[in-house]
Amino acid sequence: xxxxxxxxxxxxxxxxxxxxxxxxxxxxxxLARQAGGDGPEAMPQWLSLLGPVMIAxxxxxxxxxxxxGLLSWVATATGVLATLVVWWHKRTLGWPVAAGVAxxxxxxxxxxxxxxx
Amino acid sequence: MNLDATTSPGRPWLAGMREAFPLLGGYVPVAISxxxxxxxxxxxxxxxxxxxxxxxxxxxxxxxxxxxxxxxxLWLVVxxxxxxxxxxxxxxxxxxxxxxxxxxxxxxxxxxTDQVFAxxxxxxxxxxASQRLGWFGGAALLAWASWIGGTALGALAGGELVAxxxxxxxxxxxxxxxLFLVLVAPRFTSRRWSLALGLTVLxxxxxxxxxFTNLAIPxxxxxxxxxxxxxxxxxxxxxHAKGDRHE
Numbered sequence: 476x477x478x479x480x481x482x483x484x485x486x487x488x489x490x491x492x493x494x495x496x497x498x499x500x501x502x503x504x505x506l507a508r509q510a511g512g513d514g515p516e517a518m519p520q521w522l523s524l525l526g527p528v529m530i531a532x533x534x535x536x537x538x539x540x541x542x543x544g545l546l547s548w549v550a551t552a553t554g555v556l557a558t559l560v561v562w563w564h565k566r567t568l569g570w571p572v573a574a575g576v577a578x579x580x581x582x583x584x585x586x587x588x589x590x591x592x
Numbered sequence: 593m594n595l596d597a598t599t600s601p602g603r604p605w606l607a608g609m610r611e612a613f614p615l616l617g618g619y620v621p622v623a624i625s626x627x628x629x630x631x632x633x634x635x636x637x638x639x640x641x642x643x644x645x646x647x648x649x650x651x652x653x654x655x656x657x658x659x660x661x662x663x664x665x666l667w668l669v670v671x672x673x674x675x676x677x678x679x680x681x682x683x684x685x686x687x688x689x690x691x692x693x694x695x696x697x698x699x700x701x702x703x704x705t706d707q708v709f710a711x712x713x714x715x716x717x718x719x720x721a722s723q724r725l726g727w728f729g730g731a732a733l734l735a736w737a738s739w740i741g742g743t744a745l746g747a748l749a750g751g752e753l754v755a756x757x758x759x760x761x762x763x764x765x766x767x768x769x770x771l772f773l774v775l776v777a778p779r780f781t782s783r784r785w786s787l788a789l790g791l792t793v794l795x796x797x798x799x800x801x802x803x804f805t806n807l808a809i810p811x812x813x814x815x816x817x818x819x820x821x822x823x824x825x826x827x828x829x830x831x832h833a834k835g836d837r838h839e
Binding site for chain 2: 476479480482483484485486487488490491492494495496497498499500501502503506518521522523524525526527528529530531532533534535536537538539540541542543547550551554555558559562568569571572574575576579580583584587
């Protein structure tokens, strides 16, 4: 890798780090300035709104199967349903994920074992 | 939300690692792909690992090596890489109210990816203040290590791994949407939130299907936030109109 390419990597890395770090320092100063402002109510409303919608957006993007196709979408729907059902009953973090992956995997493996003509 | 992993007071970092474990299902296969693609694009395994270690931002790394391989000017490569990562600016401020005074937090921000943010945003408010730094450190470091390890694996043996474990490479990444679903589901607390979050998910998925993966997160989030704001005013206007018309 040339020197110029190394510099490009370093600028990209530093820029990404600063985008993650500087807003934190800004927010911490803002919280410190406000009397008793160490809670979420001290955040600007638009910012507290962005947190949940960003997570929902990341969820939406992640729903795209690795190899899109009818089978993958059926497996995705099955996995989502299994995750939701287990989450509804247990309200935990790990079991619903395990159930979702197992359901998704079951559909993919069954389809591989019994291919349709 | 209850916990599967109990946060024992002495080892919050271990609880963080345990709770971040599902992330590996998504991280490792993608990191293997990155390692493989980077070496195919002409980078050495060592260079691929350095990029994953320093930049540590999935989508932008793929773009970086892809544009370099295509011969794009370096300034454009850097600009596009940073543009894709711009969404990260809203993550840390959302966590700030729950971060304890410590010099460790700024260093740990290097590990604040989309996935770690989603996990931390749900979990940090539930943890005692004394455990948050350790918990976040454990979760972020495990995710980072898996990304670096996956890249090395992909760069050194990616072709063989993909050929031999094709099915696992297809199944394991579902851990990511399953985890995000568990993180987002408790937020469907009202019709207003449900509409905004549901719209966000659909727009993000739609844009991804159409091939606009890099734009999907910020655009979908903007749509959801806009929807949330608009819906707030709709009932008031309706009520007003209702009163005017005496319906």
